Amino acid sequence: MTPLLRAALAAFVLLSAGSARAAAPGERLEKVVILSRHGVRAAMSSPERLEEASARPWPRFSVPPGHLTARGEALASLMGGYFHDHYVAEGLLERRGDCGAASYWANVTQRTIATAQAVGRTLSPGCAVAVGTVGEGRVDPMFEPVKAGVVVADPALARAAVAGRAGGDLAAWSASHRDAIERLDALLMQCPAGPCPPSPGKRRIFDAKPGFAEDEELVSLSGPEAFASGVTESLLMAWADGQDFAGQGWRGFDEDALTRVFALHQAEFDLRLRTPYVAKTLGGPLARRILATLEPEGSDGMIGPAGARIVFVAGHDGTLAVLGGLLRLEWALPGYQPNQIGPGGALVFERWRRADGVRVIRARFTGQSLRQLREAAPLTQATPPLSAPVFIPGCSTATPAFDCPLDRFEAVVSQALAS
DSSP states (O other): OOHHHHHHHHHHHHHHHHHHOOTTTOEEEEHHHHHEEOOOOOOSOOOOHHHOOSSOOOOOOOOOOBOHHHHHHHHHHHHHHHHHHHHHHSSSSSSSTTTEEEEEESSSSSSHHHHHHHHHHHTTTOOOOEESOOOTTOOOOTTTTHHSSSSSHHHHHHHHHHHHHHHTTTHHHHHHHHHHHHHHHHHHHOOOOSSEEETTOOOGGGGGEEEEEOSSSSSEEEEHHHHHHHHHHHHHHHTTTOOOGGGGGOSOOHHHHHHHHHHHHHHHHHHEEEEEEHHHHHHHHHHHHHHHHHTTTOOOSSOOTTTTTTEEEEEHHHHHHHHHHHHHHOOTTTTTTTTOOOTTTTEEEEEETTSOOOEEEEEEEEOOOOHHHHHHHHOOOOOOOOOEOOOTTTOOSSSSTTOOEEEHHHHHHHHHHHO
């Protein structure tokens, strides 16, 4: 996609998102659940380990591996401020002092808790923000149900389900991504086109053998796609953190290159996490709790207090991926691969009461563009983050925001959990 076409598409999405925000006469927004990925973090691997996979040095982060960076905190605060202004405009929030209106929950990692805190400072200005967690050293069943012991999984069935989607041949499935593998090899090894010449002492994407790997949660893959997933996430985080790749001698690394190399990451994520058996096993408890939270009177398992009008949940990209796979949700934002979840990206579920009295769920996916991330661009109602409505299969109707009647949403979630 050319830069001009990408800019035009981004403008279209922004305009579309802006027009969808205008409430119809007589309708009222009642409740919002924001399921967000954490913000920009340091790479999970050390620079020395990453440099084994590239011809050029890697930027250094100023925080420990996996921790939210200072830029990540600032970017999360920008999203919180945008959500605040947006929901003030929708009549859901008071401009200041509406301290009981929003509730915050996070998985027990530094980056998720710090993300929720940063969002809360601007989404709930002037309020003391308390972020709920299950506690340090414990496992939250909403995020890791198998590890927490609330779901009994069958790892053999999970592997069979994943293998079945790959035609029973992970090597052939991986071979279909040859062009993307060569493209990433060229970027990492800094040659004009992959496969690049041999480079002694380097870990190469071509050396990774397709197959299954051991995983403490349910199922894990090995091979070029899994190799690419970790490396390209580290590239994205460093890019969004404003790191200087050109100063480290990297050539040909820009927004377009970053978008293209993420095809392998998304292929791995789709196969590993959106496969129906895996998505149901890992995403079922989360789906139940989101449904309970969106019920008009609340119900057992709801997240946060009943009086909260906005519930912000900070998780991980896998959190959103399994929920998307479970409910068959698809989204696309300019500059990203389909269903990609950038730092701070969020699935937003809104419960509206229409003028006809029908309660509906309107879902959308939102997140900062690659440029907004890298430039830490201010977010306003005139210059919002990217946003696109999400169609809920079996529920959404042919309306601009894909209205999903609440009773049908309940049925869709129940059916997905029962199947």
